[in-house]
Amino acid sequence: MAIKLKNNKFIYFLCLIILISSLFAQTIIVPELIRGYGYRNTSFIDSDNFKSNLFDFYGTLMDSYSKYGAGEDSDRFKEISKTDIQNRLKVHEDEYNSIKVQLDQIKENEKNDSSNTVNNGVTNEVITGGVTTYSVPELGNFNTYAEGLALFNNLHKATEEDVKKEILSEKKSEYQSLEKVFDIYKNLQYVIYNGENDKILKTNLEKEFSNSEAIKNLQKDARFYVLFDGAKAGNILENVTGTINGNYFNNYDSRSFDAVKNEKIKLLIMLPQKLYYQDNIKQAEDRFLYGQNNFMKFAISEGVAVVLLLLSLIYVIKHRRNLIDNFVVRAYGKLWLEMKLVLNIFIAYVINFFTSILFNFHGTEQIIVLSIYFIICTYILLRKRVKLIGIKGVIKESSVLYKLFNQVKKVFLVKSIGIKVSIFVLLTLIFIFALFLIPILRSLTLSIIIILVYIIPYLALVGYYGMKFTVGFSKIVKGSEMICSGDLNYQIDEKQIGTLGTLAKNINSIKSGLEKSIKNETKSERMKTELITNVSHDLKTPLTSIINYVDLIKKGNLSSEDIQDYIKIIDRKSQRLKTLIEDLFEASRAASGEIDLNMERLDIVALLKQSLAEFEERIKEGSLDFRVNTPSEKIYVMVDGKRTWRAFENQIINILKYSLDNTRVYINVERHENEVVIIMKNISAYEIDFNNDEITERFKRGDKSRNTEGSGLGLAISKGLTELQRGEFNVEVDGDLFKTIMKFPIVG
Incomplete structure (x- = not known):
């Protein structure tokens, strides 16, 4: 029993070694199979590598012949058009004039006795050891303008003959460069014929092989030859003869072969059976033969490796069913996400390789199938973790790029400048x-x-x-700088890097605070001025009346009836003065919060109705039509009944005093989720030409002429009392429509 158990362990470890070895073999065999895959069931002549070299050779050959004919002895090589000569003379003339301009600049510098360094891209003036040296590329170095002018006068001005020699030299250099390209294609033989008489114009064949009979023999023995006949009518590729036809060039732009037709020549290109030179063609063939010859060997090796891999895998899985789970959790699970994706691509590529051989997939088909395999592999290998923590969780957990990004982010977002500098x-x-x-x-x-x-x-x-x-x-x-200059509307961009963003935000906050403070201070000063003016006017008016009527009584000579009338006026003005002073004190106490409140749970609807009942007679006597809309249920709030009644009273008095006759007044109570809203609307008899905030200021009145008996403190008192009870008081004006809005939080 013990021996059997030991044998099972030995077989298990043997299969495990075979499994690992088979997997390792894939890294050697698969790249070789991929390399040889493109060479299977084809010849070197039909391979993309040969075609690429052939088209490159053809293009260089036609470029050389189109420009320079048969070579340096041809008339085409020596042909130089008048246009080319004139254009080149123009270039030299421009260069000549440019030197003259530079000398003029130097002359101007000497005249101004400048000691600065001047560099306009061409002329250099350098001060060295107290001596100024000028430099012009075409003239060299000189110390004075006179020396430069002398050098300029000795400068040879280009003639037509000089230009011809120059262009010819350039042609020679370009021709030699093109001819050097043929050194990397020595195994390719070519012959260029005259299309009309078949005279050989240019060839790279040795002299003993450059006659018609020898060329025919070479053609017969060649592994590959193609003849382009540009003398015949029709498309050049339709006139192709040789071991191939025009379809051979389907993947190449056929217009590139029009050069043969334009030149009216015949072009023969041959590849001999045996390659003698170690050029691009020979190297391409060696790679092709290596891949082709070894493809079957590697394919058989891959088959054996796959069979061993499957058998060993089946045995290992059978005896250790949790091997795959262990691999995923312990080995695969510990890899970085980027490494997992690379591994998935590799697995998908191996599967795709064998599928492509089996079903003969190629090009776009291979890419589509590879993508499908990659998605399947990624799903199979990552599905458990994705289901457990989600895609974002997997990225955060195992992506090295994500972790690197976070580390860099932490470095540059750390608030301590000292830590940033240290890092x-x-x-x-x-x-x-x-x-x-x-x-x-x-x-x-x-x-x-x-x-x-x-x-x-x-x-x-x-x-x-x-x-x-x-x-x-x-x-x-x-x-x-803009803010310091007084532009408080300037906004600094706060989207800055690190601490600069905080600095920009702080400066903007300081600016906003300063601007707000200035506005508040200005408003406060304006309010103080208006308050003093209004208080002086409203207190002085009744006081003046009292003083005047007292003086009249003191002078005597008045009837008892006149005295009684004057006393009534004095009494009325005294009461008016008393009311003003009391309202002023109450408004001040409400604004400062010095009023003692008796907060209790009250029905705000009942309190409003009670306030309206107090003014029932005045409402009936007046011409205003009051429309009151209140909920049927009770709405409880925590308020001081006396103070809230005063706030309602002030608003009702305002409505009675300042509303336009024969208009409607709307008083609505609305219950919202957590608050009750009391809205009072009326049409003003006076033009409202101030904003919403101003109307709640002390001594502000709808009647700016101040002819009415109001103190101008009613709304200010209402606002103060409402806010003291944790409510809100707002005024809205729309044309002549005047609306006050009171809000209180509802209690259970």
Whole structure:
């Protein structure tokens, strides 16, 4: 029994070794299969590599022949048009004039006795040891304008003959450059014929093979040849003869072969059976043959490896059913997300490779199938974790790029400037160390890794954040200057990097606070001035009347009836003065919060109806039509009944005093979720030409002429009393429509 158990363990570990070895073999075999896959069931002549080299050779050959004919001895090589000569003479003339302009600048400099360095891109003036040296590329160095002018006068002005030689030299250089390209295609043989008489115009064949009979023999023995006949009518590719036809060039722009037709030549290109030169063609064929010859070997090896892999995998899974789960949780689960995705691509690529061989997929089909396999692999291998913590959770948990981004973000978002500076200094020291380390390292690979992983990212980050810091700091400096100059409406952009954003926000807050403070101070001063004016007027008017009537009584000579009338007037004015003073004190106490409140749970609807009942006679006597809409149920609020009644009273008195005759007055009580709203609306008899805030100020009256008996304190008192009871009091004006809104929180 023990022996059997030991044998089972041995087989299990043997299968495990085979499984791992088969997986490792994939890394060697699969790339070779991929390389040889494109070469299967095809010849070297039909391979894309050969076609690419052939088309490159053809293009260079036609470019050379179109420009320079058969070579340096051809008339075409020596042909130079009058237009080319004139254009080149114009170029030289412009250069000549440019030198003259530079000399004129130098002359002007000497005249101004300038000691500054001048650099306009061409002329240089350098002060060295007290001596000014001028430099013009076409003239060289000289010390004075006179020396430069002498050099300029000796300058040879280009003639037509000079230009011809120059153009011819350029043609020769270009021709030689084109001819050098043929050195990498020595195995390709070509012959260019005259299309009319078949005379050989140009060839790279040896002289003994350059006659018609020898060329025919070479053609017969060639592994590949193609003849383009540009002398025949029709599309050039329809006139192609040889071991191939025009369809061979389907993936190449057929218009590129029109050069043969334009030149009216015949072009023969051949590839011999045996390649003698180690050129591009020979190297391409060696790669092709290696891939083709070894494809079957690697395919068989892959088949054996896959069979061993499947058998060992089946055995291991059978005896350890949780192997896959263990692999996913322990091994695959510990990989970074980016590595998982790369592994998924590799698995999908291997599966796609065998599917493509089986079903002969290629091109777009392979890409589509590969994408499907990748999605399937990713779903199978990540589904458990995604279901457990979601896609965002997987990214946060295992993505190295996400973690790296967070670390960089933490570095630059940390609030402590000292920590930021310390981190920057540390990163800079590492950067300097890396720069010194690269020359010491003898490994090119390590040097490249250091450059890619640290040096380039460091320079990129420093450059990016340095630029953002500089731009942001400039904006803040400009903004602070604008604010200091008195432009309090200027807003500094707060979207700045790190601490600069906080600084910009703070400056904007200071500016807003200063602007608000100035507005409040201005408003306060204006209110104080108006208050003093209004108080003086409203108190002085009844007081003056009292004094005047007392003086009249004191003078005597009055009947008893007159005295009684005067006493009544004095009494009325005294009561008026008393009311004003009491209202003033109450408004001040309400604004300062010095009133003692007796808060109790009251029905606000009943309190409002009670207030209206007090004025029932005046309402009936007047011409106003009161429309009161209140809920049928009780609405309880925590208020001081006496103070709230006073607030209602003030508003009703205002309505009775300042409403336009024969208009309607609306008083509505609305219950909202957590509050009750009391709205009173009337049409003003006087033009309302002040804003909503001003009407609640002390001594503000709808009657600006102040002819009515009001004190101007009613709304101010109502607002103060309402806000003392944790309510809200607002005024809205729309044309002549005047509306007061009171809000109180509802209690159960």
